[in-house]
Amino acid sequence: MKKLWGGRFEGKSEAWIDAFGASITFDQQLAQQDITGSLAHVKMLAKTEILTQDEAEQITNGLKTLQVKLTAGELEFSIENEDIHLNIETHLHDEIGPVAGKLHTGRSRNDQVATDMHLYLKETVQEVIEKIQLFRQVLVQKAEENIETIMPGYTHLQHAQPISFGHHMMAYYGMLTRDQERFSESLKRIDISPLGCAALAGTTFPIDRAYSAELLGFSSIYDNSLDGVSDRDFILEFLSNSSIMMMHLSRFCEEIILWCSHEFQFIELTDTFSTGSSIMPQKKNPDMAELIRGKSGRVYGNLFSLLTVLKGLPLAYNKDLQEDKEGMFDTAQTILTSLEIMAGMVETMSLNKETMEKSTEKDFSNATELADYLANKGLPFRQAHEIVGKLVLDCTKKGIYLQDIPLEEYQAVTPLIEADIYQTLASKTAIERRHSYGGTGFDQVRAAVERGKEALKKEDKKNTTK
Numbered sequence: 001m002k003k004l005w006g007g008r009f010e011g012k013s014e015a016w017i018d019a020f021g022a023s024i025t026f027d028q029q030l031a032q033q034d035i036t037g038s039l040a041h042v043k044m045l046a047k048t049e050i051l052t053q054d055e056a057e058q059i060t061n062g063l064k065t066l067q068v069k070l071t072a073g074e075l076e077f078s079i080e081n082e083d084i085h086l087n088i089e090t091h092l093h094d095e096i097g098p099v100a101g102k103l104h105t106g107r108s109r110n111d112q113v114a115t116d117m118h119l120y121l122k123e124t125v126q127e128v129i130e131k132i133q134l135f136r137q138v139l140v141q142k143a144e145e146n147i148e149t150i151m152p153g154y155t156h157l158q159h160a161q162p163i164s165f166g167h168h169m170m171a172y173y174g175m176l177t178r179d180q181e182r183f184s185e186s187l188k189r190i191d192i193s194p195l196g197c198a199a200l201a202g203t204t205f206p207i208d209r210a211y212s213a214e215l216l217g218f219s220s221i222y223d224n225s226l227d228g229v230s231d232r233d234f235i236l237e238f239l240s241n242s243s244i245m246m247m248h249l250s251r252f253c254e255e256i257i258l259w260c261s262h263e264f265q266f267i268e269l270t271d272t273f274s275t276g277s278s279i280m281p282q283k284k285n286p287d288m289a290e291l292i293r294g295k296s297g298r299v300y301g302n303l304f305s306l307l308t309v310l311k312g313l314p315l316a317y318n319k320d321l322q323e324d325k326e327g328m329f330d331t332a333q334t335i336l337t338s339l340e341i342m343a344g345m346v347e348t349m350s351l352n353k354e355t356m357e358k359s360t361e362k363d364f365s366n367a368t369e370l371a372d373y374l375a376n377k378g379l380p381f382r383q384a385h386e387i388v389g390k391l392v393l394d395c396t397k398k399g400i401y402l403q404d405i406p407l408e409e410y411q412a413v414t415p416l417i418e419a420d421i422y423q424t425l426a427s428k429t430a431i432e433r434r435h436s437y438g439g440t441g442f443d444q445v446r447a448a449v450e451r452g453k454e455a456l457k458k459e460d461k462k463n464t465t466k
Contacts, residue, residue, distance in 0.1 A: 015079075021319075022079045024087055026326050031070055031077075033119040034084050037112060037195060039063050040215035042103055050205050051102055059103050062096040084116070085109045106207045108199035110229040110317040115195040117328070119216065121238055122190050124332045125183050131339040132180040132245075133459060136173055138347045140452040143169035147445045150427050151266065151356040152365055161368055162360040162427040165351065167440040170448045172252055177455070179245040186241060190234045193218035197228035200316035230316045232306065232324050239303035242331045246296040249342055253289035256345070260286045266356050273345040288345060292338045299334055302327030360427040364392050366402055369430045370421070377416040387413060 039060060046056035066088065069075045081087040086109075092100040143166035153163035193213035196203065202225045213221045222228030259266035269286055277283035309323045360366075367388050374384035391413065395401055403425045410417040423429055435441035438448070 019079050021082065023083045023322050023325065024077045024079060024081065026329060027084045027113075027116075028077050028087070029329055030084050030113075030116040030120055030325075031075065031088065032067075033116040034088050034112070035063050035067050035070065036119060037115045037216065038088070038103060040212045041107060041195060043215055044208050044212040045102075045105060047211060048206050048208050050105055050207065055099055055102055058096050058099050059092070062092045062100065065095055066091055083109070083113070085112050106198065106203045106205040107196065108229075110199050111194045111197040111225075114197075114229055114231070115193060115216070117235065117325070118190055118192065118194065118218070121234060121328070122187065122217075124336075125187055125190060125238065128242075128332075128335060128339070129180055129183050130463075131336060131343070132176055132183070133456070133463075135339055135343040135346075136176050136180070136452070137456055138343045139169050139173040139176065140449055140456065142346055143167075143173065143445065143452070144449045146351065146353075147442055147449065148428075149351060149353050149356065150360055150431060152360045152363065153440070159360070159363040159365040161365050161434075161440075162430050163440040164431055164442060164445045165356065166445045166449065169346075170445065170452065172248065173452055175248040176245075179241065179248060182241045182244065183238075186234070186237045188219070189237060191219045192234075193221045194228035194231070195221075197222060197225035200226055200229055226316050230313075232310055232321065235324055235328050236303070236306055236310070239299070239306060239327065239331055242335050243296075243300050243303050245335060246292075246299045246338065249338055250293045250296040252342070253286075253293040256289045256349070257286050257293070260284075260289075264359075265352055266359075267349050267351055269345060270348045270350075272348065273341065288341050292341065295334050295338060299331050302331045357427065361403075362401060364395070364402060366425045366427065366430055367392055369424050369433075370402060373421060373424050374414065374416055379414070379416060 042051065042056050042059045042063070045051040046053055051059075066075065069091075075087075075091060077084070077087045078090075081090050089100060089103065092103065145166075146169070147164055147166040149165035150162055151165045151168065152159045153161050153168075193209065193216060195212050195216070196207050196209035209221050213219075222231070256267065256269070258264055260269060269284075269289075271284075273286070273288040274284045275287040277285065305327050306324055309320050313320055370391070371381065371384045371388045374387065375381045379387075391402065391405065395405070403422055407417070407419060407421070410421060431440055432442055435444055438444065
């Protein structure tokens with residue numbers, strides 16, 4: 001097959017070399033964006049009279065025919081044509097003849113592929129934002145349903161203080177809110193058109209870059225043609241934002257996996273999000289949570305891969321940049337699916353509330369309550385801390401807990417402790433008393449849920465008016 005760029009060459013490349021250099025096996029995912037970009041480009045060429053109206057009409061009709069065939073799954077792509085751009089141009093030539101060759105006037109594959117990726121990520125990030133929004137709604141709903149569900153809070157994976165399960169859910173709501181903000185803010189750096197930057201130096205043809213950008217729905221254009229074809233910051237930012245979000249999902253999945261275990265028994269996942277064992281009939285494994293936890297490493301790898309590719313590249317385009325796409329596609333698919341699974345898994349999981357609350361009664365997570373109790377009676381906190389520490393040590397030796405100590409023994413330690421201490425040591429009381437802003441107190445969690453619902457309502461309204 002004759003190469004579209006083959007005029008300079010006498011020799012013929014071998015098939016295995018062609019296969020190594022080709023990107024069509026993965027960049028065919030940009031087929032729709034490639035045709036969309038070409039439709040805008042040809043309309044601009046007609047407006048600026050670089051092409052005649054008849055030529056532009058022939059090319060436009062041919063591209064629209066290819067769109068229909070693409071949607072119907074009737075376009076075949078070949079390695080001989082290397083990438084999506086040359087494949088589309090070859091198909092266009094088959095449809096309308098030699099006039100197809102005029103489509104590439106005033107542009108290069110360098111600005112063409114950059115345009116395709118800007119279009120792809122603009123669509124993808126908007127979809128990611130929608131899915132994060134849906135997951136945040138699930139988290140708020142789960143929190144609202146469980147404001148007064150009591151569970152142990154942890155530090156160092158050790159029981160620390162009793163908290164509201166709703167408070168725990170709203171912590172992840174906060175993380176996902178920041179993730180959504182990061183993706184939203186990145187759109188302004190994705191929403192820039194490189195079309196017309198050509199190979200690296202612009203073009204001698206009197207093109208109208210602002211017009212083609214407007215046709216494609218871009219808010220602005222690159223000011224510098226070298227930057228326009230070389231920039232992959234917008235992909236790095238997408239991969240970075242995705243990595244941070246996957247870290248959040250992975251942390252949540254780690255807790256879900258722990259909570260499902262026999263040792264915890266805090267929650268149970270539905271069968272949809274669980275699998276069994278080929279040898280142990282009793283098993284119900286939280287595989288979806290484990291897969292998301294594992295796929296976080298995959299997304300991190302895609303970020304580090306592109307950072308490494310870019311770190312030594314001179315301007316402008318280099319073939320190394322062919323490695324910018326597979327990781328981007330893989331990350332997009334991974335995070336979109338992960339968000340869907342997380343939303344479904346959290347929405348449908350059932351809580352063993354009694355088990356969760358009981359786990360806060362046979363521990364020392366109320367030790368801080370006793371220290372605070374003494375401090376409120378006028379004892380310096382450090383002195384109160386030491387007294388309670390010694391009491392805890394004595395309890396561990398006896399195999400009892402703070403609420404099991406008789407009042408006379410407490411008063412032998414310090415007369416500041418009175419009969420109301422047992423109410424103070426109750427898990428529910430411990431949570432209710434933490435009423436500082438953002439704390440786990442039930443009223444504070446209710447307020448946080450209402451703030452979350454209000455924020456989501458505003459965002460939904462904003463999205464519907466766009």
